[in-house]
Amino acid sequence: MKGQAIPDSDHVARYCRASTIEDGEILPTAFMLREADEYLSVNWLEELRRSDRASQIRDLQELYARKLRVGAKARIAILNIGIVRSKVERDSPDRWVLRVLHEPEPDDPSHSGIYDIPYDDEIVAELIAQVVLENHPARE
Amino acid sequence: MTEEAREQSFARYLAARNAVAAYGLSEKFGDEQNLETAPTSTASRVANVILISPSSECIRLVQVAAGKTYILTYLRASGRVDKTFDILSDALVTSGALSTQFTIGQGGSMATQQPSIADEQSVEQVIWHVRTTLPLTYRVRLASRLSELQKAVQEEESDGRGISVRSLQHFVEFLEANPSLRCPAISVTPDRNIYASWKSGSDRVFSIHFLPDGEIRFVIFRPNYKHPGQTIRLSGTATVDVVMSITAPQGVLNWASE
Numbered sequence: 001m002k003g004q005a006i007p008d009s010d011h012v013a014r015y016c017r018a019s020t021i022e023d024g025e026i027l028p029t030a031f032m033l034r035e036a037d038e039y040l041s042v043n044w045l046e047e048l049r050r051s052d053r054a055s056q057i058r059d060l061q062e063l064y065a066r067k068l069r070v071g072a073k074a075r076i077a078i079l080n081i082g083i084v085r086s087k088v089e090r091d092s093p094d095r096w097v098l099r100v101l102h103e104p105e106p107d108d109p110s111h112s113g114i115y116d117i118p119y120d121d122e123i124v125a126e127l128i129a130q131v132v133l134e135n136h137p138a139r140e
Numbered sequence: 141m142t143e144e145a146r147e148q149s150f151a152r153y154l155a156a157r158n159a160v161a162a163y164g165l166s167e168k169f170g171d172e173q174n175l176e177t178a179p180t181s182t183a184s185r186v187a188n189v190i191l192i193s194p195s196s197e198c199i200r201l202v203q204v205a206a207g208k209t210y211i212l213t214y215l216r217a218s219g220r221v222d223k224t225f226d227i228l229s230d231a232l233v234t235s236g237a238l239s240t241q242f243t244i245g246q247g248g249s250m251a252t253q254q255p256s257i258a259d260e261q262s263v264e265q266v267i268w269h270v271r272t273t274l275p276l277t278y279r280v281r282l283a284s285r286l287s288e289l290q291k292a293v294q295e296e297e298s299d300g301r302g303i304s305v306r307s308l309q310h311f312v313e314f315l316e317a318n319p320s321l322r323c324p325a326i327s328v329t330p331d332r333n334i335y336a337s338w339k340s341g342s343d344r345v346f347s348i349h350f351l352p353d354g355e356i357r358f359v360i361f362r363p364n365y366k367h368p369g370q371t372i373r374l375s376g377t378a379t380v381d382v383v384m385s386i387t388a389p390q391g392v393l394n395w396a397s398e
Contacts, residue, residue, distance in 0.1 A: 018292040019328035022285070027327040027337065028347065034330040071292055093373055122335070122349055123359050123375040130342050 004102040008082030012042035012100060012112055013060055015138055018071030026077045026132055028125040031117070039113030044102060045078070047110040053078075057136045063108060064138055074138035079131065084114070087131045088124055096124055263290050266308050274315055277398065278323035282315075289328050297332075306352035307333035310380045314350070318384055320397045338396035343371040346392040348383060356383050360390050 006012070016030035033040060043060060050056045057076060064070050081100045088096050099115040117124050267290070271283035290302045311334040315321065324336035329349060337347040345361035357377050364370040378386050 017296050017328075019289050019296060022325050022327060025325075027325060027335070029327040029329050029335045032329050032335075037330070069296055069298070071295055073292065091371070091373060093375070120357065121375050122347060122357055123373060126345060126347060126359050126361070 001102060002104055006044055006081055006100045006102060006112060008080075008085060010081055011045040011133070012079050012081060012114070013045055013056070014040070014042045014077040014079065015060075015064055015068065015070075016075045016077050018073040021073050021075050024073075024075070024135070026075055026129060026135055028122060028129040030075075030077060031125040031128040032122065033117055033119050035119050037119070039101075039103070039115045040117055041103075042079070042100070042112050042114055043108070043110045044112045045110070047102070047112075053134070058140070061138065061140050065140075067108065070139045072139070076134075076136040076138050077132045078134035078136070079128070080133055083131045083133075084128055088127050091127050092123055094121075098124075261305060261309070263303050263305055263308055266305065266312060270312055274312070275319050282323055282326075285326055289326065293328055293332060302332070303328055303334065304332045304352050306354075307350045310334075310352075310354055310356070311336060311348075311350045314348070314356075314380050314383070317381070320393070322396065322398045324396075338392070340395035344395040346387065346396045350380070354380055356380055358383060358387060360387060360392060362391055 014030060016026050020027050020030035031040060043063070045053075045056050048056050048059050050059060060076055061070075064074075085098050085100070088098050096116060096118065098117065101113055101115060103111050103113045105111045117128075263286075267283050267286045270286060271279055273279070274282060286303075286308070294300050294302045311326075322338065324338050326337075327335050329335050333352065334350045335347065336350070337345065339345050339347075343361055343363050345359060347359045349357040351357070355377060356379065357375065359373075359375045361371055361373050364372045372390075374390075376386070
């Protein structure tokens with residue numbers, strides 16, 4: 001449902017452009033916004049309704065291939081929502097409280113957004129980059 | 141200032157980028173005995189020479205031959221320093237031997253009278269500059285990384301445009317002014333700006349976002365030495381020329397320098 005808050009126990013995947021990767025490591029720029037962006041686009045993994053991570057990753061790779069120009073070195077970052085939210089609230093000087101909401105699109109039902117990331121302060125992106133749980137190739 | 145320091149300073153500022161080509165030329169080449177000289181009218185042939193001056197200086201630039209060796213005479217009130225630099229590519233100087241001299245005036249007056257060629261520099265030219273002028277310990281690796289990023293951004297974006305040239309120029313200017321820094325991890329922000337990070341574990345982070353207008357935003361994570369296990373985290377804004385004086389007291393050089 002659009003606007004639904006995703007539970008802290010769930011996970012999201014972030015498509016990380018090749019220009020945000022160095023030696024396979026996902027860097028904080030993967031979690032930064034453009035000024036006009038309302039939220040950071042992610043996909044709600046549990047909403048994909050797959051039984052295992054490998055199937056979820058395959059679904060995402062197919063989705064990205066349809067929607068994006070996927071670079072050879074692009075990666076997928078897996079984040080736990082609760083860990084991200086608590087990390088940012090606890091460790092950011094301004095105690096940023098993030099929201100993660102479901103933003104389904106017709107061709108992308110698991111699409112979601114991480115809201116309230118500041119555009120002009122990179123500290124939140126740095127903190128998110130420190131709690132990436134998994135790192136997968138963005139294309140098959 | 142010692143001669144060595146003066147030369148280092150000069151080399152850095154040479155490397156900085158902006159062009160002052162074909163401007164303020166005079167004809168004082170009589171003392172260059174072994175060099176072919178040319179009249180001032182040939183000045184237009186150095187339209188791509190890349191130089192910058194922070195203050196009033198007199199600089200003589202001579203292309204000895206159609207090759208990579210150039211002699212620059214750096215004249216200040218304190219004396220004369222002759223130095224040979226391999227700083228300019230054939231691609232950046234039109235063919236044919238030439239020589240000329242120009243004076244750079246105070247306070248950026250040049251910029252108000254003639255557009256800087258820096259505005260027209262491409263990302264590839266800046267990367268070439270990195271490959272030839274930054275510290276030997278990492279210049280090749282850094283240039284390779286920047287080329288990789290440029291290609292990645294061009295592939296990712298539907299308009300085919302790459303990294304912000306101005307952001308990249310400010311990043312290179314910063315590295316030139318701080319040669320003790322080690323090579324950072326580099327990535328590109330959604331706005332195509334350079335983002336550089338020096339890290340040593342999760343509690344030693346120093347990152348700079350280079351904005352196209354010369355401003356920067358920085359992030360520092362560092363240990364709280366009075367409270368072991370705790371981390372101090374802060375962020376802020378500054379400009380390229382003062383960021384190190386602002387952040388060095390936070391101890392960033394402990395892990396960001398060689």
